[in-house]
Amino acid sequence: SAVISQKPSRDICQRGTSLTIQCQVDSQVTMMFWYRQQPGQSLTLIATANQGSEATYESGFVIDKFPISRPNLTFSTLTVSNMSPEDSSIYLCSALTGNSYEQYFGPGTRLTVT
Amino acid sequence: KNQVEQSPQSLIILEGKNCTLQCNYTVSPFSNLRWYKQDTGRGPVSLTIMTFSENTKSNGRYTATLDADTKQSSLHITASQLSDSASYICVVSAPGTASKLTFGTGTRLQVTL
Numbered sequence: 001s002a003v004i005s006q007k008p009s010r011d012i013c014q015r016g017t018s019l020t021i022q023c024q025v026d027s028q029v030t031m032m033f034w035y036r037q038q039p040g041q042s043l044t045l046i047a048t049a050n051q052g053s054e055a056t057y058e059s060g061f062v063i064d065k066f067p068i069s070r071p072n073l074t075f076s077t078l079t080v081s082n083m084s085p086e087d088s089s090i091y092l093c094s095a096l097t098g099n100s101y102e103q104y105f106g107p108g109t110r111l112t113v114t
Numbered sequence: 115k116n117q118v119e120q121s122p123q124s125l126i127i128l129e130g131k132n133c134t135l136q137c138n139y140t141v142s143p144f145s146n147l148r149w150y151k152q153d154t155g156r157g158p159v160s161l162t163i164m165t166f167s168e169n170t171k172s173n174g175r176y177t178a179t180l181d182a183d184t185k186q187s188s189l190h191i192t193a194s195q196l197s198d199s200a201s202y203i204c205v206v207s208a209p210g211t212a213s214k215l216t217f218g219t220g221t222r223l224q225v226t227l
Contacts, residue, residue: 002179004157040219041219042118042203042217042218042219042220043158043217044205044217045215089122092157092158093158102160102163103148103160104160105150105157105159106157107155107156107157108155108156108157110155
């Protein structure tokens with residue numbers, strides 16, 4: 001199993017600023033992901049965080065807006081850049097371990113942009 | 115387009131009662147189906163994972179069923195408790211990595227006294 005922590009747990013930010021969210025897993029994992037969950041909506045995959053290389057982004061998400069780092073097997077960051085109120089959402093980190101189907105999620109970061 | 119539809123959207127039941135949540139999907143090809151519980155302000159936590167060949171799986175008071183022919187699944191909660199109040203999300207996976215997951219919008223369950 002894997003226990004995932006995220007920092008911060010919540011934040012209120014002003015339009016035009018950027019916020020970096022940290023994700024720490026308590027064990028080495030094969031894959032890490034970032035999701036967005038807008039109010040009342042299901043989870044949407046933003047990108048796969050690749051260790052030591054550029055993240056793989058899903059359609060509709062770009063690196064300039066959501067730069068991602070993954071310097072090692074247990075840590076990743078997601079930056080939400082030049083924020084607007086439309087970025088208000090919960091951002092969740094997720095990880096896969098080994099060959100298991102099991103996907104673990106962090107507690108999420110609740111972002112409010114004013 | 116791959117879709118996962120859940121019903122009902124929300125449900126209120128009395129503590130101690132049973133309930134069943136439904137999930138219909140159109141994802142193809144199909145690898146596995148998962149049910150997650152998401153408490154308010156928390157990330158989803160896995161309850162069950164079923165592959166194509168499994169038609170039922172239990173985790174304590176939670177029992178999931180899968181009919182891969184009709185592309186339907188259900189999650190049955192027995193003897194509900196106040197702590198069962200949460201959103202329950204059905205997630206269907208196509209073969210491959212997490213980018214192949216399709217999430218339902220969830221059923222919000224409230225258990226009351």
